[in-house]
Amino acid sequence: MNNRNVSSPFTRPVWAEISRARLLHNFSMLQQLASPDIRLAAVVKANAYGHGATLCAPWLAAAGAEWLGVTSVEEGVAVRAVCATQRILVMSGLWQGEAEAVLEHCLTPVVWEPFHLDLLARAARQAKLPPQALPVHLEIDTGMSRQGAAHGGLLEELLRRLREEPDSPLLIEGVLTHFHSPDELDSPVTAAQIAAFATAVDTIAAAGLAPALLHAGNSTSLLTGHGLDALRALAARHHAQLMLRPGLALYGYTPQAGGSVSEREEQSPRLKAEGYGLQPAHSHSLRGGASALEGFQPVLSLKSRIVSLRTIAAGATAGYNGTFRAARSTRLALLPIGYADGLSRLLSGRGHVLVRGHRAPIAGRISMDQTILDVSGIPEAAIGDEAVLLGEQGNDRITAEDLAALCQTIPWEILTSIAARVPRVAVD
Numbered sequence: 001m002n003n004r005n006v007s008s009p010f011t012r013p014v015w016a017e018i019s020r021a022r023l024l025h026n027f028s029m030l031q032q033l034a035s036p037d038i039r040l041a042a043v044v045k046a047n048a049y050g051h052g053a054t055l056c057a058p059w060l061a062a063a064g065a066e067w068l069g070v071t072s073v074e075e076g077v078a079v080r081a082v083c084a085t086q087r088i089l090v091m092s093g094l095w096q097g098e099a100e101a102v103l104e105h106c107l108t109p110v111v112w113e114p115f116h117l118d119l120l121a122r123a124a125r126q127a128k129l130p131p132q133a134l135p136v137h138l139e140i141d142t143g144m145s146r147q148g149a150a151h152g153g154l155l156e157e158l159l160r161r162l163r164e165e166p167d168s169p170l171l172i173e174g175v176l177t178h179f180h181s182p183d184e185l186d187s188p189v190t191a192a193q194i195a196a197f198a199t200a201v202d203t204i205a206a207a208g209l210a211p212a213l214l215h216a217g218n219s220t221s222l223l224t225g226h227g228l229d230a231l232r233a234l235a236a237r238h239h240a241q242l243m244l245r246p247g248l249a250l251y252g253y254t255p256q257a258g259g260s261v262s263e264r265e266e267q268s269p270r271l272k273a274e275g276y277g278l279q280p281a282h283s284h285s286l287r288g289g290a291s292a293l294e295g296f297q298p299v300l301s302l303k304s305r306i307v308s309l310r311t312i313a314a315g316a317t318a319g320y321n322g323t324f325r326a327a328r329s330t331r332l333a334l335l336p337i338g339y340a341d342g343l344s345r346l347l348s349g350r351g352h353v354l355v356r357g358h359r360a361p362i363a364g365r366i367s368m369d370q371t372i373l374d375v376s377g378i379p380e381a382a383i384g385d386e387a388v389l390l391g392e393q394g395n396d397r398i399t400a401e402d403l404a405a406l407c408q409t410i411p412w413e414i415l416t417s418i419a420a421r422v423p424r425v426a427v428d
């Protein structure tokens, strides 16, 4: 009944196993797709998509990751503590009081608001940095309307400021944008975003700036190759390096397997029933054929153990509000994991958990800290049995896509919802 294979000292039998071998396998597949000319920023934001950034970032660094992408300065500081030499891109800007940490921990911020430049320039001058000593990456809004400077307005303002301060401590090392629908292969929107990006980069070059890096595109962009030729041509024209920023695929999920859900698909039960993500009709567009999407391996498994068993009579109920009512004598198993651990309450009465290689239905409502399973179909189930909520057991597996489909969300949210109180444990 002890928690085998685990090194960290936790006692409650709820844990997430993180496979180093699988993460590095996925990273190596992405490196091959990027080779030889594309650089990668391995995205480890949101605690490495719930996998544990202080576990995953050093593994990726040791495997050759040159750039690591985080969301905030706080995340950047945490990753810097375990990765001394890698470049760390802070992708969601910065806030007051954070510029000093950017300098102290050698983070590379994405900037677009004029106040970002002010905060950084002031901190850099206080630290007596020479001109162009602090690299920043300028984001261009090409249609996501989330962050970034739109061409014309804010971009002109930023360029004017940089022109008026020729001895600015800031260096525009990179220019980036973000695609909002990289999974819609037949749609012209990514091409339009790339065209808008090219116009902005031309404007920046005309202002006398020569960014060394141009970056755009996520896992889907790299796996499908959609838009890469245009991005390559843009980078070549500006004597810059092209970089992509994959996240989800590092953790073993790809668009074909259900990694991307466009709004259109979310709204359409028919498309949803056909399986969301890239449709087979699109496979001719996939880089290297559909095989580019195969072979990625889920890195995280969420596990618990049966801590109590009981048999209830026909007619008895289980859980809050008695939503589960036994049709016959029913054997129930208790797991000490609940929605406070990130197991969505939407799985109540709908999800399954693997026990002894079989699927046990979740009986009734998931509680904050506990979940009841119907193990009537698994007579050998015993206290201490491992229960797999996410991952493999026997010949079966439950993926983040399976849970996302049941919860009407996306694998990104399933993975990042796993609570901080669940210990992340390296397994190989």
Ligand SMILES: *Cc1c(COP(=O)(O)O)cnc(C)c1O
Residues within 6 Å of the ligand: 043, 045, 091, 178, 217, 218, 219, 220, 245, 246, 247, 248, 249
């Ligand atoms: C999260 C994020 C990515 C990675 O996206 P995936 O779809 O997980 O590969 C890339 N770029 C930016 C700006 C992001 O915020």
